[in-house]
Amino acid sequence: MPPASQPNPGVNPFVRNALAISVSAKExxxxxSHAQQYPSIHGRLISPDKFExxxxxxxxxNEAAVRAALRVFLGSGASLKLLNFIIGRISKAPAQEKVRTSLLRSPILRxxxxxxxxxxxxxxxxRFFVKLRANLRTDEAGPFRERNPRISKALTSRYAPAVGASLAGLAMGICTVDQLRISLALYxxxxxxxxxxxxxxEKGWLKNKPSWFGGWLLMPVSLAQLxxxxxxDREFTPTWMARLILRLSPTYIHARPDTLPAEFHWPEKTEIVDSIAAIAKLRWPKFRLASWIAPKLRHSSRAPPSQFRFHFGTVLHVGGIYMVGAECETMAI
Structure with a gap:
């Protein structure tokens, strides 16, 4: 078998690394092979053996890992830019002035x-935890296993590489704090x-579970997410569910009274729900629940602009499902 050829010493290391993280030898x-259809381009390319x-x-x-990360960075950035452009084109909302932000604070970049x-x-x-697990299982690592039995047992577990690699999820801390991070966390x-x-x-730890214990327990969690x-995020909610909640909750989300004069504004049901979300995001104000019914929260300069006050702590009953809701009343302005 002929000896493996060494890297070309006449090539700049920076150029070699740039080529290595851009495309693999197989790619x-x-x-x-596909560039042969274009003779003008094919004649300027180096041979695959020379590139390898x-x-x-x-x-x-490591080169493959960096190459994959760069492709994710460029692909996700281009996709988000294109998505924002398409949404801006098809959106019926009036155009708003773009707020200029620095490059480091750009949500797409982060x-x-x-x-x-x-x-x-x-x-x-x-890869690090796989190699560490393999090294700790050798005879040379026997003294370390004897001195640190618990640490050795954790690091030599077959789940150690997967659990250790999951720490990469902390990189999402770079992303801006918005609803996307909350949605990813819930998912x-x-x-x-x-x-x-x-x-x-699969391990048999639930073999003695009751017959009624099953997948139906996911229903409360699923309904809470919905x-x-x-x-x-009402745009991600099924339309039928939004209509069902609004139709079956007239006690908590009131319709416009028939006796209300036309010159007085009455918000739509969706505006009332949006006000609840706005108050929840502001985390305002701080109070203690003395009972199941919280005190009435009155309008102030810190609250979002609204002509309503809310009773928090009420329970919305829809189709046999209990969900936390809110009740609003008109305020004297």
Missing amino acids: YRFLH AITRSKNKY LSAALSLMVLLHRLLH TITRGLEALYNVMD FHAFVF
Whole structure:
């Protein structure tokens, strides 16, 4: 077998690294074969064997991880830009003046950086914990296992690489604090609970569970998520559910009284729900619940602009489902 060719010493290391993290040797061979249809381009390209010799490295895994992270960064950034452009085109809302923000505070840049960094850290951490687990299981690591039995048991577990790599999720802290992070957190928690339940069921830890214990327990969590989305992200809520809640809650979300003069404004039902979400996001004001019914909150300069006051702590009963709701009354202005 001929010896492996060494990297070309005449190539600048910066150029070699840029080529290595841009495209792999296998991908370049594929692109080179398709470039034969364009003779003007194909004649200027180097051969796949020469490209492989130039980009040959001992750290192929790290180069692949950086390459994947860069592609996620560029792909997510371009996709978000395109999505914002499409939404701006089809949106019926009046155009608003764009608020100029610095590059480091750009939501798109920070989200793309968070996603790419999460991919990079996940790959690097997973490989690190796999190697650490393999080294701790060797005979040379026997003294360490004897001195630290609990730590060794945790690091040599087959779940250690997956749990350690999950720390890459902390990279989402770069992302701006908005509803996207909350939605991702809810989705991750739900999928994590589902995976935990499946593992416990496969291990036989739930073999003595009652016959009534099953997937129906996910119904309260699912309804809570749907109601949370109805208040804070109504565009992601099923239309039929939003109509059902508004139709079956006339006691808590009042319609316009027939005796109210036409010159007085009465908000729509969706405006009332939006006011509840606005007050919840402001976390205003701080009070203690003396009973199940909270005190009435009066309008002040710190509250969002509204002509209503709310009774928090009420319970909305829709189709046999109890959900936290709110009741509003008109205020004297």
